[in-house]
Amino acid sequence: MTARIIDGKQIAADIRDELKAEVAALKEKGIVPGLGVVLVGEDPASQSYVSAKEKACESIGIYSDDNRLPVETTQEELLALVGRMNNDPRINGILVQLPLPRHIDESAVLMAIDPDKDVDGFHPVNVGKMVVGEDAFLPCTPHGVVQMLRRSGVETCGAHVVVVGRSNIVGKPVANMLLQKKEGANATVTLCHTRTRDLGQFTRQADIIIAASGFPNTVTADMVKEGAVVIDVGVNRIEDPTRERGYRLVGDVDFDAVKEKASMITPVPGGVGPMTITMLLFNTVVSAKRANGID
Numbered sequence: 001m002t003a004r005i006i007d008g009k010q011i012a013a014d015i016r017d018e019l020k021a022e023v024a025a026l027k028e029k030g031i032v033p034g035l036g037v038v039l040v041g042e043d044p045a046s047q048s049y050v051s052a053k054e055k056a057c058e059s060i061g062i063y064s065d066d067n068r069l070p071v072e073t074t075q076e077e078l079l080a081l082v083g084r085m086n087n088d089p090r091i092n093g094i095l096v097q098l099p100l101p102r103h104i105d106e107s108a109v110l111m112a113i114d115p116d117k118d119v120d121g122f123h124p125v126n127v128g129k130m131v132v133g134e135d136a137f138l139p140c141t142p143h144g145v146v147q148m149l150r151r152s153g154v155e156t157c158g159a160h161v162v163v164v165g166r167s168n169i170v171g172k173p174v175a176n177m178l179l180q181k182k183e184g185a186n187a188t189v190t191l192c193h194t195r196t197r198d199l200g201q202f203t204r205q206a207d208i209i210i211a212a213s214g215f216p217n218t219v220t221a222d223m224v225k226e227g228a229v230v231i232d233v234g235v236n237r238i239e240d241p242t243r244e245r246g247y248r249l250v251g252d253v254d255f256d257a258v259k260e261k262a263s264m265i266t267p268v269p270g271g272v273g274p275m276t277i278t279m280l281l282f283n284t285v286v287s288a289k290r291a292n293g294i295d
């Protein structure tokens with residue numbers, strides 16, 4: 001079997017078109033959704049994520065308030081900025097780009113964000129609501145994964161999903177979302193991680209594999225059941241002297257070999273990546289609607 005490629009760029013573009021129409025309708029009511037973005041320091045990967053977020057906001061008509069702060073910014077200064085944005089009615093969502101410099105307590109900053117503006121879905125209030133199945137801001141990458149499955153017609157009800165990776169940003173939330181007693185979920189979920197003994201024993205039982213380990217080739221063809229759906233959340237740089245920039249991006253899955261066994265697979269780049277920012281825009285629009293009593 002050669003897998004159908006799940007085109008994350010196309011699915012993201014479809015959702016962005018829907019959001020653009022919603023933003024235009026909100027503007028007619030005098031409402032402009034706003035996102036506050038904070039980047040501390042000059043990490044090149046973070047700079048490019050943040051620029052992409054700002055561009056995406058602009059492309060669908062969301063107001064974006066960019067705050068690029070020097071690496072020596074103190075925790076107090078950052079907390080004061082978050083406090084100002086919590087109280088600014090133009091801002092519906094706050095995004096503090098992670099990782100933060102080491103002298104800043106990441107958890108203290110995330111806790112300071114008003115849960116009603118926590119469009120990253122990282123505040124414990126939103127994490128708790130997600131776990132008990134209440135309405136919450138869902139973290140963007142796992143929410144994007146769930147949307148991709150849904151929009152590609154993948155049945156999750158009763159399916160065995162094996163998640164590889166237990167991060168707070170991807171593994172734990174995606175496992176939680178898919179086990180909910182809800183449409184588009186209802187899966188049997190196994191969560192594997194770096195201490196799992198014989199990972200292949202679990203992944204070979206999976207109808208759906210979600211790879212979020214952070215290491216290339218974590219999932220190889222011998223670990224995949226014929227016809228499984230494979231979602232690759234990984235973004236790893238590997239050296240490639242044939243490329244001008246000296247590296248290329250690969251996921252956590254051995255794509256070339258696994259695509260011959262899977263029924264559907266996401267590529268890297270062009271798979272999960274474009275969905276993350278799209279779901280951030282989605283959360284910002286939802287937040288703007290809630291703040292104005294719509295929905």
Ligand code: GUN
Nearest residue numbers: 095096097098099120140
């Ligand atoms: N760093 C890497 N991914 C993310 C994300 O989804 N949100 C934030 N705030 N920082 C990140």
